[in-house]
Amino acid sequence: MRFPDEMRWAPGSVWSIPLRYGLAFVSVAVALGAATAFAHFHLPQTFAAFALSAIAITFWYAGTKPGILAALLSSIVRNYLFDPTTSTESRLLFDLVFLVFALLMTLVLRGRNQLELKVAERTAELTELNGNLKREIAKHNQVEAELRLSEAYLAEAQRLSHTGSWAWSPPSGDIRYWSEECFRVQGFDPKGGVPRYEEFFQRVHPDDQARVADVIETAVRKREEFMFDYRIVYPNGEIRDAQSTGHPVLDPSGGLVEYVGTIIDVTERKQAEKERERLREAQAELAHASRMTTMGELTASLAHEVNQPITAAVNGASTCVRWLTREDPDLGEAREAAQGVIRNAKRAADIINRIRSISKKGESNRQLADVNELIREMIALLRSEAKRHSISVRTELDAGLPKVMADSVQVQQVLMNLIMNSIDAMKDIDQERELAICSQRADKGLLMISVSDSGVGLPPQQTDKIFDPFFTTKPHGIGMGLRISRSIVESHGGRLWAADNTPRGASFYFTLPAPADVGA
Amino acid sequence: MSGHKDNQLVAIVDDDDSVRGTLQELLRSAGFPSRAFESAEAFLGSGHQQETACLITDIRMPGMSGLELQARLNAERCRIPTIFITAHGDEEMRFQALRAGAVEFLPKPFDDEVLIESIRAALNR
Numbered sequence: 016m017r018f019p020d021e022m023r024w025a026p027g028s029v030w031s032i033p034l035r036y037g038l039a040f041v042s043v044a045v046a047l048g049a050a051t052a053f054a055h056f057h058l059p060q061t062f063a064a065f066a067l068s069a070i071a072i073t074f075w076y077a078g079t080k081p082g083i084l085a086a087l088l089s090s091i092v093r094n095y096l097f098d099p100t101t102s103t104e105s106r107l108l109f110d111l112v113f114l115v116f117a118l119l120m121t122l123v124l125r126g127r128n129q130l131e132l133k134v135a136e137r138t139a140e141l142t143e144l145n146g147n148l149k150r151e152i153a154k155h156n157q158v159e160a161e162l163r164l165s166e167a168y169l170a171e172a173q174r175l176s177h178t179g180s181w182a183w184s185p186p187s188g189d190i191r192y193w194s195e196e197c198f199r200v201q202g203f204d205p206k207g208g209v210p211r212y213e214e215f216f217q218r219v220h221p222d223d224q225a226r227v228a229d230v231i232e233t234a235v236r237k238r239e240e241f242m243f244d245y246r247i248v249y250p251n252g253e254i255r256d257a258q259s260t261g262h263p264v265l266d267p268s269g270g271l272v273e274y275v276g277t278i279i280d281v282t283e284r285k286q287a288e289k290e291r292e293r294l295r296e297a298q299a300e301l302a303h304a305s306r307m308t309t310m311g312e313l314t315a316s317l318a319h320e321v322n323q324p325i326t327a328a329v330n331g332a333s334t335c336v337r338w339l340t341r342e343d344p345d346l347g348e349a350r351e352a353a354q355g356v357i358r359n360a361k362r363a364a365d366i367i368n369r370i371r372s373i374s375k376k377g378e379s380n381r382q383l384a385d386v387n388e389l390i391r392e393m394i395a396l397l398r399s400e401a402k403r404h405s406i407s408v409r410t411e412l413d414a415g416l417p418k419v420m421a422d423s424v425q426v427q428q429v430l431m432n433l434i435m436n437s438i439d440a441m442k443d444i445d446q447e448r449e450l451a452i453c454s455q456r457a458d459k460g461l462l463m464i465s466v467s468d469s470g471v472g473l474p475p476q477q478t479d480k481i482f483d484p485f486f487t488t489k490p491h492g493i494g495m496g497l498r499i500s501r502s503i504v505e506s507h508g509g510r511l512w513a514a515d516n517t518p519r520g521a522s523f524y525f526t527l528p529a530p531a532d533v534g535a
Numbered sequence: 536m537s538g539h540k541d542n543q544l545v546a547i548v549d550d551d552d553s554v555r556g557t558l559q560e561l562l563r564s565a566g567f568p569s570r571a572f573e574s575a576e577a578f579l580g581s582g583h584q585q586e587t588a589c590l591i592t593d594i595r596m597p598g599m600s601g602l603e604l605q606a607r608l609n610a611e612r613c614r615i616p617t618i619f620i621t622a623h624g625d626e627e628m629r630f631q632a633l634r635a636g637a638v639e640f641l642p643k644p645f646d647d648e649v650l651i652e653s654i655r656a657a658l659n660r
Contacts, residue, residue, distance in 0.1 A: 315623065319595075322622040323551045326643040330557035333647030337564035352560060359553055402550070402597050 035077035039085040042069035047092050062097050063109060067116055074120035075127075082124070086117035170195055177280035183261070184273040185235045188212050191273060200257060200280045202249040220246035220254065231261075238263045238271055244281070256285045295379075298502060303376045305499050306428050309435055310374055316400035317370055324363040331355035369396055372424060379425065379506075383418040386426070386454055386462055386527065393430040394452065397438075401450060404442040411453040416462055417529040425503045426527070429511070432496040433466040433523045439489060440470025440521065460529050461509065467522040472515050481513060500525075543588035543658050545569040548578050548604065549620070550596045554643070558591065565651050575599035575607075584613050589638075589657040591650075594621040594628065602628070605635050616657035620645060 030038075046065035053061050066089035074082030090113050094106045101109075173179055179197030183190050193209040201218055203210050219227050223245040234241035240262040247255045261276030310317070335352035338345045369392055394408055401408050434450065441448040449469050457463035473481060480486050482501050487494035497511075504511040509526040516522050545567050549555040555571045562569045570587075572578040576598055578590075590608075594601035605617055619632050622643045629640040639653040 319622045322643050323554055326620075326622070326645070327551070327553035327557040329644035330554070330561045330647070334557065334561045334564045337561070337647070348564065352557075352564070355553075355557055355560070359557070362553070403595060405597055407597065 030077060035081045036084060038077040039069075039073045039081040039088060042073050043085055043088040043092055045069065046089065047097060050097060062093055063112065066093065066113065070113065070116055071120060074117075074124055079121055079124060082120055083117055086113040089113050174199070177283075179278045180275070181278065182273050182275045183212065185271060190215065192275075197278055200255070200278050201247060202253075202255075218247050218249075220248050222246075234261070234263075235271070235274070238265065238269075241276075255280055256282045298499075299376075299379065301495065302425065302428060302499050302503065305495050306373060306424075306431070309428075309431055309496070310370070312435070313397070313400055316403060317366075317396065319399040320396065321363055321366050321370075324359040324366070328356045328359035328363065331359060366396070373427060373431070375424070377424075379422045381420050381422050384421045384423045384426065385418055386416055386421075386464060387412040387414070389423055389426050390430060390452055390454060390464070393427050393434065397431065397434050400435075400438060404438055404448065406438060406441055406448040406450050409449060409451045411451065411455075413455045416454055416456065419462060419507075419527045420530050421507055421527060422503075426507070429500040429503050429525060430464075430466070432500045433525075436496065436523070437466055437468035437470060437521075440468050440472070444470060446519075456529075457526055461526040462529050463524055463526050465522050465524045467516060467520060469516070469520040472519055473513055473521045478513065478515075482511075544583065544586050545589045545591065545654060545658075546578060546583060546587040546615075547571040548573075548575055548590065548592040548596070548601065550574060550593065554593070561647055561650075562654075565647075565654075567651075567654060575601065575604035578604070579607065584608065584611075584615065587615050589654050590615045590617045591654075592617060592619060594619055594632075595623055602632060602635070605632065605637065609635060616660055618650070618653050618657065620650075 043066065046062065046069040049065045050062035053059070070082060070085045070089060073085035090110045093109050093113075094101065173194055173196035177196065177200060179200050180192070180194045181190060181197050182192035188211075190209050190212055195205065197203075198205045201210070201215060203214070203218075216224065216228070227243055227245050230241050230243045233239075240260070242258065242260040244256070244258050247257050249255070258279045258281050259276060260279075261274040263274055264272045266272050331352045335349045335356065338349035338352060373396070390410065390412060394410065398408065430452075434452070437450050441450070447469060451465075451467045453465045453467070455463055474488050477486075482497050483494075484498045485494040486497075501511045504525045504527070508528045511523065511525040513521060513523045545562055547555055547558050547562075547569055549558065549571070550573055552573075555573065559569050559571050570581075570583060572581060574596055575592070578584070578592075579599075590604075592601040592604055599607070601619055601621070608615055608617075614636065616638045617632075617636070618639045618641065619629075619637055620641045620643055621628070624640060624642045632640050638657045639649075641650060641653070
């Protein structure tokens with residue numbers, strides 16, 4: 016172990032050289048003074064004792080060399096100042112005593128120095144250990160602070176997400192851990208401590224208890240995960256919606272240790288779902304009302320569309336009767352005419368079914384649908400209306416389009432709105448009136464359907480307003496058609512937009528996503 | 536049963552295939568030779584106007600309407616006895632057609648006996 020130099024014990028470092036040697040002189044002088052004073056009062060001759068003390072003090076405080084000097088000085092003082100009359104033997108004896116004492120002191124001093132060095136080393140070791148310990152404590156404190164912070168974040172996250180976490184041991188029935196948020200969600204007072212399982216179960220709505228117990232029991236028996244929705248009844252009668260999930264923790268041999276899981280307060284989420292459901296219903300109502308309005312406008316055309324096959328069927332039936340009631344009935348002709356009746360009656364029924372399906376009110380029902388077929392059906396329905404306004408209808412339908420997942424009635428409503436708008440835009444113009452409906456593939460797995468006309472075009476400076484609710488350019492319009500169409504298209508994951516045509520007219524485009532995993 | 540001459544052709548103008556086809560069949564069962572056209576323009580362009588003894592036409596059609604066809608024929612001094620058949624007939628339209636010289640104005644669907652009587656009446660003019 017290495018020490019910094021200043022830690023190594025040395026008297027020289029404490030006292031300067033003149034002071035150290037000065038101590039030799041001063042201490043011997045004091046010894047002489049003390050002995051002289053003793054002699055003056057006729058006390059026993061004690062210079063040697065005082066001198067030895069002086070030598071010892073000098074050795075101890077000033078070091079080896081000043082100590083040896085003190086011994087020499089003591090010898091000289093004894094032999095020449097204090098007792099000059101003494102014999103040579105006595106002088107030699109005292110010299111020997113001082114010499115031996117000086118040697119002893121040298122040894123003592125060395126021992127002391129070694130001891131002090133050891134103490135210094137030990138001190139340094141302890142200082143270092145202490146430093147390490149302090150660092151470790153600091154580190155521990157930091158980790159603890161981080162842990163506390165992380166716990167605080169977790170608690171905050173649990174509070175924000177209304178998610179509590181728990182650990183429960185089915186073998187003992189004890190709830191082993193119950194997070195702060197669990198107390199809040201279940202409506203327990205944290206001061207009451209972690210609730211017992213029975214207390215938790217008592218808070219479950221009576222109508223849900225049997226189901227919850229069954230789900231938990233089954234999961235525990237099979238060592239499986241569980242998840243269930245339930246209602247919590249607070250002591251004040253308030254009812255909350257919650258959801259709990261849990262998964263088993265098994266020991267290496269497959270024995271059940273405990274379940275850990277969560278409790279989530281889903282009251283607000285459920286509420287929002289209900290709101291969304293109400294909104295969806297309201298939208299469906301509005302869409303239906305809008306469809307019915309349009310169908311109302313189409314009554315004359317639709318009646319004509321139904322009347323044609325009925326007329327054909329009546330003609331056929333009349334023809335059949337005529338062949339049968341001739342003088343020589345012609346059964347072959349009669350049969351052919353009767354077959355025509357069947358064909359035309361079916362055609363009338365088809366049209367009526369189409370009208371009924373467009374008029375029906377119901378849940379959104381998405382199925383794989385052929386967009387081209389939807390377009391063709393809608394054109395069949397609106398053909399009379401176009402004809403009434405001398406509008407020719409042209410289609411460009413890409414035969415290789417994949418089917419789309421869509422609500423057929425809603426998509427037809429969009430088509431009907433766009434086609435009716437186009438007819439409206441063209442019915443008062445003198446030039447050629449053409450309605451073009453195209454279907455094609457667009458980018459990114461989308462199908463694009465366009466409805467173009469040669470009419471008056473979009474209202475100038477208000478192109479972006481046409482999709483606003485209650486915006487209309489028609490004398491009797493309510494201005495919801497395009498709004499509803501856009502919401503229908505967007506609910507299918509597509510977009511609806513409009514653009515002016517050159518030299519005249521407007522085009523409306525909408526996209527529908529083609530599912531990648533279903534065939535054409 | 537036939538009270539008509541063989542060269543007296545009945546022309547049918549209707550844009551609806553099935554109505555046109557079944558009407559032609561009905562006339563055939565009643566012993567009337569007929570020709571069918573899908574539009575007023577097609578009839579005018581066929582060159583059969585002069586030999587047509589009776590015209591049965593729809594009113595509402597893409598392009599020229601039945602009433603316009605009647606007016607056109609009148610203007611060309613080609614007065615063919617005309618029977619209108621329509622699904623949208625209102626009184627005003629009926630009055631206009633009859634004033635312009637129509638033999639009959641029948642709402643679709645029509646009674647075959649009434650139609651055939653009207654044709655006979657037209658042919659016997």
